Amino acid sequence: VNGNFFQGKVKVIIVQILVMVFLCINVLLILTFFKKECFHTTARYILFAVSLLSDSLLLFTSDVLLILVHFNITIPVWVCIIISVLVLLYFTVTPVTLTVMTLERYVAICMPLRHGELCSTRRTMHCILIIHGLSSIPCIFIFSTFFASASINFYKQYHICTVEIFSIEILQSHLRTAIYQIQFLIMCIIIVLCYVKILKVAKAASGEDKKLTRNGLSTVVLHGFQLLLCLIQLWCPFIEAVILNFSVYDSIRYFDYIMFCLAPKCLSPLIYGLRDECFFSALKNYASFGFYKTDIIQQNR
Numbered sequence: 001v002n003g004n005f006f007q008g009k010v011k012v013i014i015v016q017i018l019v020m021v022f023l024c025i026n027v028l029l030i031l032t033f034f035k036k037e038c039f040h041t042t043a044r045y046i047l048f049a050v051s052l053l054s055d056s057l058l059l060f061t062s063d064v065l066l067i068l069v070h071f072n073i074t075i076p077v078w079v080c081i082i083i084s085v086l087v088l089l090y091f092t093v094t095p096v097t098l099t100v101m102t103l104e105r106y107v108a109i110c111m112p113l114r115h116g117e118l119c120s121t122r123r124t125m126h127c128i129l130i131i132h133g134l135s136s137i138p139c140i141f142i143f144s145t146f147f148a149s150a151s152i153n154f155y156k157q158y159h160i161c162t163v164e165i166f167s168i169e170i171l172q173s174h175l176r177t178a179i180y181q182i183q184f185l186i187m188c189i190i191i192v193l194c195y196v197k198i199l200k201v202a203k204a205a206s207g208e209d210k211k212l213t214r215n216g217l218s219t220v221v222l223h224g225f226q227l228l229l230c231l232i233q234l235w236c237p238f239i240e241a242v243i244l245n246f247s248v249y250d251s252i253r254y255f256d257y258i259m260f261c262l263a264p265k266c267l268s269p270l271i272y273g274l275r276d277e278c279f280f281s282a283l284k285n286y287a288s289f290g291f292y293k294t295d296i297i298q299q300n301r
Contacts, residue, residue: 011254012070018262019063025269026056032283043104043119045279048268050128051097055265058090062261068161077154080161085139088163092135092183094264095230098223099187100127106194109216110201138179145172184231191227195220219271226267233260 030052032039039045061083068075108115146166159165167173198220202213236256274280 012067015063015066015257015262018258019059022262022265023056023059025266026052026059028286029269029279029283030056032279032286035286036282039279039282041121043121043124044101044108046121046124046128047097047101047104048279050131051094051101051268054090054093054097055268057086058094059262059265061086061090065161066257072160074158075161077157077159077165080159080165081143081155083161084163084166085143088139088142089132089135091230092138092180093131094268095184095187095227096131096135098227099190100131102191102194102220102223105216105219106197109198109213134183138176138183141179142166142172142176145175181231184227187227188224188231191220191224195224215275219275222267222271226264226271229260229264229267236260 030049033045033049033052034040039049065083065087067073104119107118111118142163143166149169149172164173167176195217198213198216202210202217205213233256236253239252239256
């Protein structure tokens with residue numbers, strides 16, 4: 001028992017270290033975005049900032065839930081609802097934003113003459129509202145069915161805060177999963193179609209255009225891989241449900257959280273924070289307190 005208790009503490013500490021590292025990296029990237037005005041008028045950087053803010057909020061709230069569940073801390077159901085709304089909303093905001101970023105790359109490479117019009121700052125702001133609207137659909141469904149079936153006294157009760165407490169009927173859980181699966185399937189189809197279109201342009205391109213399209217292709221592939229990790233996270237509860245051994249269940253759940261919840265959150269900094277020359281130059285300049293000087297006026301599309 002003591003060994004399992006110690007092992008559980010080590011796992012929690014490792015998660016806290018990873019969360020803090022990812023949050024620090026994201027905060028540095030967010031500060032870099034706000035420090036340079038040229039990023040505020042470019043669609044892909046605005047969307048990148050949205051994904052960073054979404055990932056950071058999701059990391060923080062999910063980590064709070066992890067700590068509460070690990071230490072068996074009960075909280076009022078109404079407080080759990082507030083936390084869960086943020087978790088469920090921003091769980092979907094990230095993949096939807098990834099899909100929109102893929103569409104932006106498609107427009108930049110396959111429709112370069114219309115990129116300035118279709119991906120203007122104003123349209124990007126409208127797009128952010130649409131992203132949050134689409135992302136709220138599963139959340140609205142989950143809590144509307146919960147509010148319709150839960151009694152008033154239930155909100156005053158104290159429970160360990162998990163999403164499962166909002167699925168009073170087993171059908172609610174299945175329908176929730178079905179909505180997520182359909183949503184992610186549509187996003188996967190969009191990313192695949194964009195990849196095929198960009199691939200066709202890449203074959204016909206030459207010189208600088210060929211380099212641009214190759215970068216676009218690799219970005220779309222990374223977006224697809226990141227979206228796949230998010231999709232697999234939806235299947236984890238089904239895999240965990242068939243495991244009867246508690247120690248194995250605990251290990252599998254811990255692995256799922258690290259691999260399919262934390263890992264996708266570190267890919268966004270890799271895709272844009274390190275691979276994008278313009279943003280990486282600004283990041284190095286900011287992180288080195290101005291000792292690293294570079295010209296970041298040129299924007300790479």
